[in-house]
Amino acid sequence: MDAFVTHTGTAVPLRRSNVDTDQIIPAVWLKQVSRTGFERGLFAAWREDPSFVLNDPAYTGASILVSGPDFGTGSSREHAVWALQQYGFRVVIAARFGDIFRNNSTKMGLLPVILSPEAVETLQKAVEADPATEITVDLAERQVRAAGETWSFEIDDYTRWRLMEGLDDIGLTLRHADAIAAYESERQPWLPKTA
Amino acid sequence: MGRTLAEKVWEQHVVRRADGEPDLLFIDLHLIHEVTSPQAFDGLRMAGRPVRRPDLTIATEDHNVPTVRGPIADPVSRTQVETLRKNAAEFGIRLHPMGDAGQGVVHIIGPQFGLTQPGMTIVCGDSHTSTHGAFGGIAFGIGTSEVEHVLATQTLPAYRPKTMAIEVKGALPFGVTAKDLILAIIAEIGTGGGQGYIVEYRGEAIRNLSMEGRMTVCNMSIEAGARAGLIAPDETTFNYLKGRPHAPEGEAWDAAVEYWKTLSTDDDAVFDKVVEIDAATLAPFVTWGTNPGQGAPLSSVVPAPEQFGDPIERSAAERALEYMGLTAGTRLTDVEVDTVFVGSCTNGRLEDLRAAAEILQGRQVKTRTLIVPGSMMVKLQAEAEGLHEVFKAAGAEWREAGCSMCLGMNPDTLAPGERSASTSNRNFEGRQGKGGRTHLVSPQVAAATAVTGKLTAPADLV
Numbered sequence: 001m002d003a004f005v006t007h008t009g010t011a012v013p014l015r016r017s018n019v020d021t022d023q024i025i026p027a028v029w030l031k032q033v034s035r036t037g038f039e040r041g042l043f044a045a046w047r048e049d050p051s052f053v054l055n056d057p058a059y060t061g062a063s064i065l066v067s068g069p070d071f072g073t074g075s076s077r078e079h080a081v082w083a084l085q086q087y088g089f090r091v092v093i094a095a096r097f098g099d100i101f102r103n104n105s106t107k108m109g110l111l112p113v114i115l116s117p118e119a120v121e122t123l124q125k126a127v128e129a130d131p132a133t134e135i136t137v138d139l140a141e142r143q144v145r146a147a148g149e150t151w152s153f154e155i156d157d158y159t160r161w162r163l164m165e166g167l168d169d170i171g172l173t174l175r176h177a178d179a180i181a182a183y184e185s186e187r188q189p190w191l192p193k194t195a
Numbered sequence: 196m197g198r199t200l201a202e203k204v205w206e207q208h209v210v211r212r213a214d215g216e217p218d219l220l221f222i223d224l225h226l227i228h229e230v231t232s233p234q235a236f237d238g239l240r241m242a243g244r245p246v247r248r249p250d251l252t253i254a255t256e257d258h259n260v261p262t263v264r265g266p267i268a269d270p271v272s273r274t275q276v277e278t279l280r281k282n283a284a285e286f287g288i289r290l291h292p293m294g295d296a297g298q299g300v301v302h303i304i305g306p307q308f309g310l311t312q313p314g315m316t317i318v319c320g321d322s323h324t325s326t327h328g329a330f331g332g333i334a335f336g337i338g339t340s341e342v343e344h345v346l347a348t349q350t351l352p353a354y355r356p357k358t359m360a361i362e363v364k365g366a367l368p369f370g371v372t373a374k375d376l377i378l379a380i381i382a383e384i385g386t387g388g389g390q391g392y393i394v395e396y397r398g399e400a401i402r403n404l405s406m407e408g409r410m411t412v413c414n415m416s417i418e419a420g421a422r423a424g425l426i427a428p429d430e431t432t433f434n435y436l437k438g439r440p441h442a443p444e445g446e447a448w449d450a451a452v453e454y455w456k457t458l459s460t461d462d463d464a465v466f467d468k469v470v471e472i473d474a475a476t477l478a479p480f481v482t483w484g485t486n487p488g489q490g491a492p493l494s495s496v497v498p499a500p501e502q503f504g505d506p507i508e509r510s511a512a513e514r515a516l517e518y519m520g521l522t523a524g525t526r527l528t529d530v531e532v533d534t535v536f537v538g539s540c541t542n543g544r545l546e547d548l549r550a551a552a553e554i555l556q557g558r559q560v561k562t563r564t565l566i567v568p569g570s571m572m573v574k575l576q577a578e579a580e581g582l583h584e585v586f587k588a589a590g591a592e593w594r595e596a597g598c599s600m601c602l603g604m605n606p607d608t609l610a611p612g613e614r615s616a617s618t619s620n621r622n623f624e625g626r627q628g629k630g631g632r633t634h635l636v637s638p639q640v641a642a643a644t645a646v647t648g649k650l651t652a653p654a655d656l657v
Contacts, residue, residue, distance in 0.1 A: 027603045027626075073386055073420065078320075100335075100336055100422060173219060180350055190443035192309065194251060195249060
């Protein structure tokens with residue numbers, strides 16, 4: 001995945017809560033066996049409404065999504081992350097995220113940033129007042145900066161390091177193949193095998 | 196200090212622990228289906244990596260499969276299923292394809308084979324993997340990157356979630372099911388209430404549930420935001436497992452049971468959060484909105500958005516009522532439905548079909564009614580008991596096994612504006628087909644609703 005250190009871009013305000021992954025990418029799009037082309041399915045049902053915020057030309061080129069709370073609840077589909085990234089988003093800011101979505105995001109280098117509901121509201125208002133408002137999301141400093149204000153956000157050191165280096169989890173884990181083999185040799189004999 | 200069940204199971208699976216890093220957790224069982232695996236296998240191929248433990252991996256076809264006999268008509272769905280077949284063959288993974296006696300919804304077949312056992316770690320590229328926690332293990336849904344990770348390493352790096360106890364005190368009133376209980380819990384704590392937690396369901400009402408009921412409860416943990424939910428194993432668990440194809444036998448069974456009996460939360464263990472629910476206050480439950488937390492007792496009315504103090508909840512309720520085509524103050528039992536769906540990993544087991552059949556026996560359905568067994572094995576068992584004859588005589592459709600109308604990936608969908616009473620797990624916008632409107636209910640309420648054409652509790656049937 002691409003390394004993420006800091007990113008500055010414009011944003012889209014999504015004033016909805018409980019944006020489940022079925023809304024981010026409807027199930028019919030999950031039949032694809034490739035990893036590309038999901039941007040066309042992003043918020044597919046909502047985008048049919050001309051008044052939906054993503055259809056507003058003022059937000060063309062935005063790379064940061066500022067959403068209501070509980071973004072990415074529901075299904076584990078990583079396609080939701082792929083769709084957001086392929087559409088051009090690098091960051092999603094919300095007060096709360098679905099756990100699986102947040103996990104999937106950090107595996108792919110889409111940065112989920114948790115800010116307080118008040119900070120989210122301030123950002124949404126700033127972007128609605130002036131869609132050209134630039135937001136800087138600084139992973140190195142764990143800060144979001146916009147409209148003359150600065151907010152700190154939390155992310156664990158390990159995930160931050162992995163994102164900043166753009167590292168592949170599998171490669172990291174395979175460095176511990178000996179520990180895995182040692183664990184396997186100690187497993188209870190009655191544990192089931194599929195074959 | 197004592198430990199909670201979740202902490203015991205977690206500690207048992209730590210392969211490696213280092214300061215400032217997530218634990219590396221061993222995975223005992225990896226379940227695969229056609230939707231979230233193709234890109235993971237592609238990743239393995241590109242990196243030249245094998246599947247580390249095909250003997251701890253099992254695959255089935257469920258999300259895309261049609262529930263009427265015959266091939267898959269949609270070429271895109273067909274390609275996805277064929278891709279799984281190629282991948283399973285190439286990487287040496289056991290697969291139960293359409294038409295196979297072992298085929299079924301991924302979360303139905305694990306327990307059915309006895310592959311799901313107490314104290315295990317189980318993952319699948321599907322958020323309803325929490326179902327398997329009913330046996331007292333840690334089971335959770337993962338994304339495709341993690342599917343690839345587990346295929347390659349049989350492990351996952353993860354931070355241990357916090358622990359939450361949901362203590363259901365007292366006994367469920369007559370006519371109140373496991374589905375009503377979990378819908379009421381989600382309405383109570385909200386769709387985000389469980390975020391960051393593993394939930395342990397405890398208390399008399401939980402102990403009294405069958406394994407099927409416990410699976411229904413754990414299945415919907417994710418709808419409360421919790422990645423995993425679990426229930427301590429007991430005699431109900433052991434009786435369910437004994438004699439199943441992959442359950443231990445003889446001395447191995449005795450050794451396993453001895454270990455399984457240690458799998459409970461110590462008396463002096465402390466949960467990070469405790470929620471208490473009084474079972475006696477519960478009643479048949481139904482959702483009125485577009486997330487599983489927007490639910491209410493069936494005997495109540497569609498709520499008014501102004502009732503919600505929180506402005507975000509209020510605007511969510513406004514949006515939901517508009518999407519659902521409902522007016523505040525309408526009695527929920529006056530809401531007419533077009534389709535009834537009994538099935539899914541939430542309520543597609545034999546006990547669920549028996550409950551629906553008991554209500555449909557000698558009655559006629561007024562709506563399109565799909566009865567979809569969760570697996571081919573469930574289908575055969577139901578037919579051996581004659582349940583299919585009850586359904587057909589009532590005018591319901593008796594289908595082949597699959598995810599069916601739980602999500603719109605196969606031909607079973609709602610048309611725009613159509614309304615369903617569904618035993619599945621999600622009432623999201625468009626979940627059962629674009630523009631479809633979903634009310635989540637128990638199999639009992641689903642069957643009674645099919646008879647009257649309006650949301651109905653079985654007790655209100657003449």
